[in-house]
Amino acid sequence: MTIQDKKLEAQEVPLSRRRFLGLLGKGAACAGAIVGAVGAGNALGAAEAGSGKHAYQQNDKQYAEAVNDPPKIPEYNWNDHQWAMGVDTTRCIGCLRCMEACKMENSVQMDANHNRTWVERYVYLEGSNTALIDSQADPKNIANAGSETKFRFDNRYKDAKVEKAFFVAKLCNQCEHPSCVEVCPTGATFKSKDGPVLIDTTYCIGCQYCVQACPYGARSFNESRGTAEKCNWCYHRITKGLNPACVEVCPTGSRVFGDRNDPESPVSLFIRNNHVQVLKPEMGNAPNVFYVGLDKEVV
Amino acid sequence: MEHVFEHVTPFVGYVYPNETDFPWSQLIVIYPYITGLVAGAFVISSLDHVFNIKSFAPISRFALLTALCFMIFAPSPLLFHLGQPTRAFNAVITPHWTSAMAAFGYVAGFYLCLLVLEVWFAFRADIVAMSKARTGIMGKIYGWLSLGSDDLSEHALAIDHKVARILSMIGIPAACGLHGYVGFVFGSLKTREWWSSDLMPVIFLLSAVGSGVGLVIVLYVIVSKFRKTPIIDETMRGLLYVMFTGVAIVMVIEGLEILEMFYKAREGIETVRELIAGPIWVGMYIQWGMSVFALLTTSALLVLNVHGKRLVTWLFLSGLAMMIGVLAMRWNVVIGGQELSKTMKGLLTFTPELFGRESLFTVLIISICPYAALWLVTKLLPPWGEKIEPESRAFDVHKLA
C-alpha cells in the first residue's frame, strides 16, 4: 500500500451520502446550504426566483434568515479541534469541481472576480525557465467555456510542446497569524479557536482593508452585501462532522481535510507522511493549508 | 454570458482572480490628499501662532479656517467607500487596536475638536465684536457663537492668545501624527511591495505639507484678487521658503524610496519596472514633472531674489503645480499599489467609474465641498483682521431685504 493509497483510505467520506442529504435537510438554514453536485435543482430555482440575479446565489431572504437565526451547532466544542487542510498538487487534474461546489455551497457571487477557492494552472513550455500561469478567471478560459459559471480550463496548450504542467488549488489559508485579522478595524473578522478565520458579516463595515492585507488574494468583496467574503472551510459543515464542500467533491483526493488534534485524521497523516510546504512563508502568516508538490514558480 | 466582465479590471500576466475587483478606488486617493491639505494648511497657520513668525500673520487665521474646512470633509471619502457606511461607528465603539485603521475615528475626531477650539479662541474677539455690531438674526448667531463669553479686556484677550497658541502647539504633532498615520495605513501592509516601505509615513507627511502650502498660496492669491487687497510681499516670501523646503525634501525622499526598491531588487522587480512604465506612467510624469517644476521655480525665485508681481505669479504657479503633483502622487501610490498584483507576476489597469457611489463624480463633489465650506466660513468669520463695522454686514437680513 503506498502512502497515497493510505491517504485516500483515511480520507473516506465520513458519512454516507444519504445521511449527508438528510443532515442538509435539517440544517437548511445554514448559510448557503444548497450543495452542488447533489440535486440542487429545486433549491437553485428558488434562489434564482428570489434574487433574480445569479443562479445558486442565496437570495436576500435566505441570507437574512441565516444571519438572524444562525443554525445551532449541537455538541460542538471549538476547543477540541484544530482543523487543517492539505493540498496534493500532484493529484490535481484541474477539473474545477471544487470551485463549482464552493460557489454553490457558500453562495459566492457567480462572476469570475469573486472566489473563495480557485485553481491555478502552471505550464512550462519546452526550453522555458518560467511558467505560464492562468486560472479559470482568465478571459480566454471564460470565452472558451461560454460562461463564467461553467468552470473549465481551455485547451490552449494542445499543440504546444509542454515540458511540465501542474495545477495548484488555492483558498484561504486560515493563517495562524492572519494579516486580515490584524488589520480589521472593527474585529468583524477573527480567528476562531478551532482554526478557521471567520467574518461576522453583521458587523463588518466593508472597508476592505482585509482584502488589501491578505497576501494570498483569498478575500473578495461582496458588493451586494457590502461586506468582505472569504473561504471559511465550510464552517457550517465542519462543525457538524462533514468535510468542506471542495474536499467532498474532489474526485482525485487532491484536497485533504481533518483535525490535527487527531493524529490519525487525514490531514495529520498527510502532514506526517509528506514533505509539506506552505505558500509565501516569508510573509509570516503561518498558513494552515499545507501543500505537496509546490514549484518555484507558484505564487 | 450576461455577467462576464461586469467590473473586471483588465490585466496582463497573472493576477489572483479576486484582484480584478479593485478594493480601493479613487475615493481612497483623495482621502489622503484632503488630510494632507489639512496638515499643510495647519502648519502654515501655526508658524505665526506658535513660532511668532510675523510674515505669516496675515494669512495665519485664513490657513486655520482652511484646515478646519478641509478636515470636516476628510472622512467623507471613507464613508462613501464603505460597503456598510451605517456601521462606520463600529470601528469607534469596538476598535480593534491591532488595526492601523481602528484609530482613525479617534485621531480625526481629536483633531477636528482641536481645530474647532483653536478657531474659537483665535476668533473669539471678533465674534464678540460682531455680536455687538450686527443686528437681527446674525447678531444672535454671533452671540451664541461667543458662548456668552464677551469679556474683551486685555487680560481675557491675552488668555485667548495663550490658549490658541497652546492648542496650535498640540496641533503640530497632531497634524503630523494624523498624516504620518495615513502613511502608516499604507506603509504597514506587507502584502503590497509598492506600499510596504518604512519611508511611507514620512513621504506622506512631507508631501502633505507641500500640497497644503501650495493650497494656501493658491487660495491666498485668488482671494486677494477677488477682495482687491494687496498681496503682502513678505508673506509670499515666507510661503516661498516653506514651499522650497517642502518640495526639496520630499523629492529627495521619494527618490530614495524608489532607488532603494530598485537597488534591493527583490523578486518581481521587473513587474515594478513595468508598472512605472505601464499603468501609472502618466501619473509618474505628472508627479515628477510638477515636482521638478515647483522645485526649479522656487529655487529660481530664491536665487534671483524675486519680489512683487513676478513672485506672486510664479509662486502661484508652483503652488498649483505642487497641488497637482501631490494629487498625482496619491494616485500613483494608492492605485498604483493595487495595479501591481500581489503575485508580482501581473499588472492591472484601473479605470475609474464616471458616475455612481464610488466614482469620479463623487470625487468631484467631495473635492468642491471644502472650498464651498471655506467660502461660507470666511463670510461668517472674516479672517483678514479688518476692523469690524456695522456696514460690512455679510449675512445681514436687513441688507438682503
Ligand code: SF4
Ligand atoms: S489567507 Fe488571507 S484571508 Fe485567509 S486567513 Fe490568511 S490572511 Fe486572512
Ligand code: SF4
Ligand atoms: S471589510 Fe469588514 S472584515 Fe474586512 S477589515 Fe473591514 S470591517 Fe474588517
